[in-house]
Amino acid sequence: MWRLGLVLSIVLLILAPGVKAQEVTPLPLPSLSDLKLQYRLSLDSYRAKEEQFSIAAQQYYTLKTLAAQEEAVRAAREVGLARVDTVLIYIQTLRTTLDTKNGIELSRKNTLQRKFQLLVETLKKHRARVELATNRLLIEQENNFMEDQQKDIEGVCYEALSLIKIGAIQAAWDQLDTTKDSLDAYISTAPISETARNEKQRGSDEISRSIDAIKLIITEALNAYDVGLENADNSLFRKVQEILGPAYAKLTQAQEFVRELAR
Amino acid sequence: MSDTNPNNLEQTAFSEAAPLMDADGGQRKTTKPAAKSLAEEAPKRAVKKPNLLLLLGTGLVGILVLLSVAAILMPRVPRESSSDGPNVSETPSPASKLPLELQKAIATLADYIKDADPQANDLPFPPVNFQLHLKTPESVSQ
Numbered sequence: 001m002w003r004l005g006l007v008l009s010i011v012l013l014i015l016a017p018g019v020k021a022q023e024v025t026p027l028p029l030p031s032l033s034d035l036k037l038q039y040r041l042s043l044d045s046y047r048a049k050e051e052q053f054s055i056a057a058q059q060y061y062t063l064k065t066l067a068a069q070e071e072a073v074r075a076a077r078e079v080g081l082a083r084v085d086t087v088l089i090y091i092q093t094l095r096t097t098l099d100t101k102n103g104i105e106l107s108r109k110n111t112l113q114r115k116f117q118l119l120v121e122t123l124k125k126h127r128a129r130v131e132l133a134t135n136r137l138l139i140e141q142e143n144n145f146m147e148d149q150q151k152d153i154e155g156v157c158y159e160a161l162s163l164i165k166i167g168a169i170q171a172a173w174d175q176l177d178t179t180k181d182s183l184d185a186y187i188s189t190a191p192i193s194e195t196a197r198n199e200k201q202r203g204s205d206e207i208s209r210s211i212d213a214i215k216l217i218i219t220e221a222l223n224a225y226d227v228g229l230e231n232a233d234n235s236l237f238r239k240v241q242e243i244l245g246p247a248y249a250k251l252t253q254a255q256e257f258v259r260e261l262a263r
Numbered sequence: 264m265s266d267t268n269p270n271n272l273e274q275t276a277f278s279e280a281a282p283l284m285d286a287d288g289g290q291r292k293t294t295k296p297a298a299k300s301l302a303e304e305a306p307k308r309a310v311k312k313p314n315l316l317l318l319l320g321t322g323l324v325g326i327l328v329l330l331s332v333a334a335i336l337m338p339r340v341p342r343e344s345s346s347d348g349p350n351v352s353e354t355p356s357p358a359s360k361l362p363l364e365l366q367k368a369i370a371t372l373a374d375y376i377k378d379a380d381p382q383a384n385d386l387p388f389p390p391v392n393f394q395l396h397l398k399t400p401e402s403v404s405q
Contacts, residue, residue, distance in 0.1 A: 179369060
């Protein structure tokens with residue numbers, strides 16, 4: 001008997017650190033492409049459930065029976081859950097994009113992540129209430145809650161989209177600056193005639209002017225972003241897109257200059 | 264028209280006479296090989312075998328020679344074509360002249376610019392309905 005106890009103790013001693021290690025090791029975060037796929041699937045599910053709810057509600061309004069009401073409440077609960085799940089996955093996709101993409105300014109990103117955290121907590125509480133809602137009044141209460149939340153949800157999401165767009169231009173700008181340094185080093189040592197070297201140097205100067213102009217546009221976009229935070233919505237995102245348009249055109253032109261000079 | 268060529272006069276007769284002109288009187292042609300005894304066939308086979316082996320050996324050697332010639336010539340083709348390259352254009356390709364660091368920087372820049380188009384948005388706000396309501400039948404009919 002004591003032998004069996006000894007063997008069990010040894011086995012437990014061997015396995016215990018393994019169990020602990022499994023508990024400590026965090027699960028890998030889903031990749032951006034996985035999240036985008038999950039979001040598309042969730043949106044498809046929401047659309048199907050919205051259609052089912054529309055039919056069930058119409059039957060309830062026509063038949064006015066308790067059975068029809070029960071079915072309408074069930075369908076309303078299903079579509080309510082699908083809606084909040086879709087929004088939650090979309091928010092997670094935006095947050096992962098903010099964390100993984102280069103060029104996004106850190107302090108603005110952190111402020112936005114905190115806003116997202118609060119929003120996610122609010123939406124998760126709403127989800128838990130929808131799951132328990134079994135009558136028409138409770139369902140309608142949660143539908144009203146979600147309608148009130150729409151502006152806040154859209155606001156934070158459009159802030160994120162705006163910051164992601166500014167960050168993408170910033171990352172391309174950083175890379176253009178790095179590439180120009182490498183290009184200048186190449187021009188100064190390349191086995192070419194002095195005339196050709198001077199010509200290439202003039203081209204490099206043109207890229208420098210583009211770099212300065214793009215930097216000014218990025219600053220303008222960030223100012224518009226900061227101002228737009230007061231009442232963020234789709235118009236903020238459109239404004240940022242509009243401001244960044246010329247910066248993108250200058251980036252693509254500078255890219256062509258780089259290719260020409262590297263020939 | 265009369266045919267004056269003496270060779271053409273007796274054509275049918277010639278074909279009939281041909282076996283008669285044969286020294287064996289046609290007997291040799293009618294003799295079947297199956298009638299020969301096995302004892303007579305054995306020496307003939309023994310004589311023919313070396314010839315077949317010789318032919319096969321020659322064939323194999325020929326194939327080997329052809330293959331080795333082809334193997335020698337094959338690598339020469341690209342060498343000749345590559346040696347022709349600089350003759351056509353004295354300057355090497357620009358990519359080969361560029362430092363690796365600059366080549367990588369240009370490729371990375373292209374990736375970033377591709378991702379930076381402000382008008383492209385692959386994450387549009389979800390088209391969900393925030394105005395979903397389950398009203399009473401009375402409020403709907405009103």
